[in-house]
Amino acid sequence: MSKPQFDTVALIGIGLIGSSISHGIRRSGLARRITGYAKTEATRNTARRLGLVDEAFNSAADAAEGADLVILCVPVGACGAVAAEMAGKLKQGAILTDVGSVKGAVVRDVGPNVPEGVHFVPGHPIAGTEHSGPESGFAELFDGRWCILTPPSGADDGAVERLKAFWEALGSHVEIMAPDHHDMVLAITSHVPHLIAFNIVNTAAHLERVTASEVIKFSAGGFRDFTRIAASDPTMWRDVFLNNKSAVIEMLGRFTEDLTALQRAIRFDDGDMLFRLFGEARELRRGIIQAGQDTAAADFGRPHGPAQAAASVPSKKAGGG
Amino acid sequence: MSKPQFDTVALIGIGLIGSSISHGIRRSGLARRITGYAKTEATRNTARRLGLVDEAFNSAADAAEGADLVILCVPVGACGAVAAEMAGKLKQGAILTDVGSVKGAVVRDVGPNVPEGVHFVPGHPIAGTEHSGPESGFAELFDGRWCILTPPSGADDGAVERLKAFWEALGSHVEIMAPDHHDMVLAITSHVPHLIAFNIVNTAAHLERVTASEVIKFSAGGFRDFTRIAASDPTMWRDVFLNNKSAVIEMLGRFTEDLTALQRAIRFDDGDMLFRLFGEARELRRGIIQAGQDTAAADFGRPHGPAQAAASVPSKKAGGG
Secondary structure, eight states: OOOOSEEEEEEESOSHHHHHHHHHHHHHTOEEEEEEEOSSHHHHHHHHHTTSOSEEESSHHHHHTTOSEEEEOSOGGGHHHHHHHHGGGOOTTOEEEEOOSOSHHHHHHHGGGOOTTOEEOOEEEOOOOSOOSGGGOOGGGGTTOEEEEOOOTTOOHHHHHHHHHHHHHTTOEEEEOOHHHHHHHHIIIIIHHHHHHHHHHHHHHTOSSSOHHHHHHTGGGTHHHHHHHHTSOHHHHHHHHHHSHHHHHHHHHHHHHHHHHHHHHHHTTOHHHHHHHHHHHHHHHHHHHHTTSSOOOTGGGOOOTTHHHHHTTTOOOOOOO | OOOOSEEEEEEESOSHHHHHHHHHHHHHTOEEEEEEEOSSHHHHHHHHHTTSOSEEESSHHHHHTTOSEEEEOSOGGGHHHHHHHHGGGOOTTOEEEEOOSOSHHHHHHHGGGOOTTOEEOOEEEOOOOSOOSGGGOOGGGGTTOEEEEOOOTTOOHHHHHHHHHHHHHTTOEEEEOOHHHHHHHHIIIIIHHHHHHHHHHHHHHTOSSSOHHHHHHTGGGTHHHHHHHHTSOHHHHHHHHHHSHHHHHHHHHHHHHHHHHHHHHHHTTOHHHHHHHHHHHHHHHHHHHHTTSSOOOTGGGOOOTTHHHHHTTTOOOOOOO
């Protein structure tokens, strides 16, 4: 157990990320007290039952009142309104942060609602699963992953350092970058991959000559890897795309351009080009494994035989939005 | 141990699939003897050292001579030439099959080389990992997965039944379908997903404003799921695309059409359409888990905490092509 870094942490939203932060705080004793806000009574009850919060509120402002660290864990599209609602209750000297997958829009929507004397330092932990809801969180989610902070110019250095130390205590590496650069990086490493996954799953579901049951039965050929990320929370992802429009559209343009070139190589039997590009893709995969951001375990990460039982330990039920 | 189903099985090619078949045969005692052909001395030596074959040959014809079941486990583009080379040595009454990811082209290339009295029954196990080479195989690869057989019209029923029983003994479910339908189903469940994965990895690698090291560091946001399948064997995949051209191009056309519609919805802030499509994709994912073709384990299948050590048991080093 570390020494508590904060007296009270307020989790504004208790889904996959909010609940995982709670587990991480408890694991290392990072706060004396956790308050939480959730929109629905069902989520508040679940949060109480699981001990995710010491007190659950039906008002974000009440949950945030007096907290030393306030973390917005609601979909990106809701951050502005929630911040406006809380503004009058935030404690002087408190740190306000978020976990949204888009940073430019959060700065735009939340920034104007932050009172003088409150330190606003946006953040984004690059970690998640395809499950959602308060029961899907676990303390290890952030271990070895990266968390990006995008402090505005003129941000209080002490506040940035305290938030950095908090994420490190949760197990993360921390990187600082500008909001626009964050949005460009995440467009290619996360947003476009999710869009493509959602898209191919829907393409497959609407074919005339291949049935849905065939798609499901024979999904082990590669398709199932896409369905995994396509099972992520629809509300969260709708907000991501609406709030990172220009970077996503730019990256999609590049993707489509490259895909058209590959399609042309197939049409004109250019095996050399295909072989070369496929080999290059393999190299980048090696870099990801070496960087500890994935394992080399075979069969697309699906354990076989003796490992199967053990690997299902961290399994959680697929939650609602 | 079952009673041997075949006296001698010849593995023509000893990569991921060939070596996994060998492990599966040994696990259940399905053959008295296994012979093998590999192009390189290094692979032959590895196959001998690991006990994958009782005898390794540098000629496919010699490996196939006298075998009761001959399994082509070479890339699709090599099947025709290898079959022609073996034709004179195949035993009367033998079953000749393959494991290629494309079936129309295999029928086209191999069919004319099959002597009278040899039963040609093409096959395709829908199972694999991103690793290749003789050291990457394991007996459990086919457990619970599907194997598709595409016997030509007029094929010997007894031969089809014996091959079906063989795959079932390896742990697979077996489905019979026409080669053209197979190629259409696999285009959407396997070939296009791989092409998209190869493509986005290369798009990401050639951006000016996002560095390769950023792509690697922040890949946990979804991108790493694509790199996993993009690490698959370049030779095998080049041959797949060149030999299933029309189905792949048709499915790519549908994919691009749907992606363009999604891009347009983002551009014009059509959040309702995005939410609806994302929700539908999530439903199909549930079907795949219910059908046992993937697990619901969280974090994109990457185990955390206590499961981590156990889950790395079946891990194999990334092999060469």
